[in-house]
Amino acid sequence: MFTIRQLYTVIAVIYTLLLLVGIITMRVLWFFPAEYDDALAVQQSEVNGLISALALKRNQLEAVTQDYAAWDDTFEYAAGDNPEYTDENFITDTFDAQSLNAVVIVNPDSDILYGGFYAGEDIHALPDELAEWTRLASNEFFSNQVTSGFQTINERIYLIASSPITPTGESNPIGGWLLFMQAIDNNYLTVLAEVARLNMTLKIPPYSVDSVNLKMPINEVMAIRQGCLFDDMKHPSLCVNLRHSNGSGPQMFSSRLLLTLLIFSLIPAALFLTLLNLLIDPISKATKLLERSNSDHTLHPILYTTPVRILELRQLRNAYNELVHTIRQQQARLEQLSNTDRLTNIPNRRAFDEALETSWRRMLRHSHSVALVLVDIDYFKRFNDHYGHQTGDMALHQVAQALHACARRADEMASRFGGEEFALILLADDARSLDAIRTRLHTAISNLHIPHGYSAAGKELTVSIGIAWVKDSGQWLESIGKEEWLRAADTALYEAKAAGRNTSMLQVLSEEIPLTESPVLSRLPDSL
Structure with a gap:
């Protein structure tokens, strides 16, 4: 026979044990x-942010290198x-403006024509170590495409x-290669870390061949990661110590959790169930939202509400939503930088190529x-030579x-095509619209x-324009290709410059008119 006190005690003990076991199991x-x-x-995400930030730096350096390599002056120097050319273009201001430490120009036989190293x-x-590396560099750096990478040379990255x-606007012939080099140190990473909002430091070479590859998925939470x-x-070729913002991650048991277990073990079952529902529902909704975000690779803000305002849940929601907002801003900024x-x-x-496609x-x-309009500034080299590159x-x-x-x-859209050349994609329904475009430009x-x-084209800066107009497009374009469209505009630009510059030439592409190499003069300068 049990007393009420004994029965209550047994039930309370069993309840407490079951509650503890249940919560611990959960x-x-x-x-x-x-x-x-x-x-x-x-x-x-932070590792991916680091990789994306480094990739952005590579893309920026590739873009600058390609701009210089596409100049006719560079091609003439290599020939x-x-x-x-080098005395005029590779001065201390150039190295400072582009954050360069070394510039190397090699001929098609990989012989070094110019090598400048900026120190102080x-x-x-x-x-010698950079010259030796250049002579032994792999074919990756001497191909027909722009390339980049991190290299450890004499224990320096x-x-x-x-x-x-190549000549301006062309991909052949190749007159050699232009190499731009930036030294990587902790100051370089500090600037990069501020942009990517990361805490990282550079590991000093030499590196072990057993080092962890940052591009491999991580499977362990740690406060400091080396990769x-x-x-x-x-x-x-580049190793860093990355200090994660969330430290060593969650703990299995903490003092707050133990205190919560104690409190929950003393409250009535009904109240416990009520509070449990108040906690589980929003967490379940947030978990499902996170799972959906993970499955469709899109971050969604948490919008749940609860009958009772629970501070921790609101803080979690607000903190997560702020993180989503920050990540979206960073993604938008990185995307803008990569296409501007x-x-x-x-x-x-790059943005032009995407728009063209x-x-x-x-x-x-x-x-x-x-x-499709290609615009080239007339006699821009003379402008740069006499007024200076800053004015240019x-x-x-x-x-x-x-x-x-x-x-x-x-x-x-209007975009920079390379050097002093620009490319535009404009709608022109008829010849009148086409003439209005030419006049407007x-x-x-x-x-x-x-x-x-x-x-030689006038007392003020002028441009030559090549226009390739696709009239009434359709499936017939499949026999041509967008490369031919671009080539037609380039041919028209060439003819405009050959005709005396400060003018425009038109190449019409239609189903009835075959593609030719003979653009027509849109209008002479004196009739503008």
Whole structure:
């Protein structure tokens, strides 16, 4: 026979034990694995952020290297026709502006034509270790495409970008290669860490071949992670110590958890169930939202509400939503940087290539009349030579903004194509619209009133324009390809410059008119 006190005591003990066992079981099998996975996801995101930030630095250096390599001056120097090129272009201001430590130019036989090393305030001859590396560099750095990578040379790390030297607007012939090198140290990583919002330091070479590859998925939460990027020879080329923002991750049991277990073991079962529902429902909704975010790779803010305002849940929701907002801003910023030309602040060649592909696919599906326009500043080398590169950069920016303003519709764009050349994709329904485009472009540049006393085309800065107009697009374009569209615009630009510059030439592409190499003069300058 039990007394009420005894029965209550037995029930309370059993209840407490079951509650403890139940909560501990939930902690071990559900909550802690979910927290651990979340912590692992945060750390994986930070590792991915580091890799993306380094990739962005590589893309920026590749873009600068390609801009220089695409100059006619660079091509002439590699051919031995412009010996003053390096003295005029690779000065201390150039190294400072592009954050360069070394510049190397090699000929098609991989012989070094120029090697400059910037240390402190002066430019010196290329150190022996960099010259030796250049002579022994793999084919990866001497190909027909722009490439880059991190290299450990004499226990010092460099980010090296290589671009084939070609004439402006062409991919052949290759006159050699241009290499830009940036030394990687803790100051370099500090700036990178501020942009990516990471806490990291550089590991000093030499590196072990057993180093962890940062590009491999992580499977363990740790406060400080050591990892490396590997070169094409499978050797570690850049290693860092990354201190994660969430430290060593969640703990299985903490003093707060033990106190919570004690409190929950003393409250009535009904109240416990009520409170349990208040806690489980929003956590379940948040967990499902996180699982959905993980499955579709899209971050969603937490929008749940509870009948009773629980501070910890609101803090968790607000903290997570702030994190989602921050990550979205970073993603948008990185995407903008990767598609924007740093000098002119308009879309770059990469963005143009994407827009060209999108426009071409749209024209294959539906009938449109679209003009691909290539614009080249007349006698820009003379402008740079006599007014200076800083003034030249200002002129490039003004011209870019003027052309950008000419792309007025949402599906139109203006971009920097390379050097002093720009590319636009504009809608032109008929010949009148096409003539209005040509007039608008020339007028936009003329209204800048940029003096150019060394131009043979006029007293002010002018442009030559090549237009390839696709009239009434459709499936017939499948026999041509977007490359032919671009080539037609380039041919028209060439003819415009051959015709005396400060004018425009038109190449029409239609189902009835075959593609030719003979553009027509749109209008002479004196009739503007």
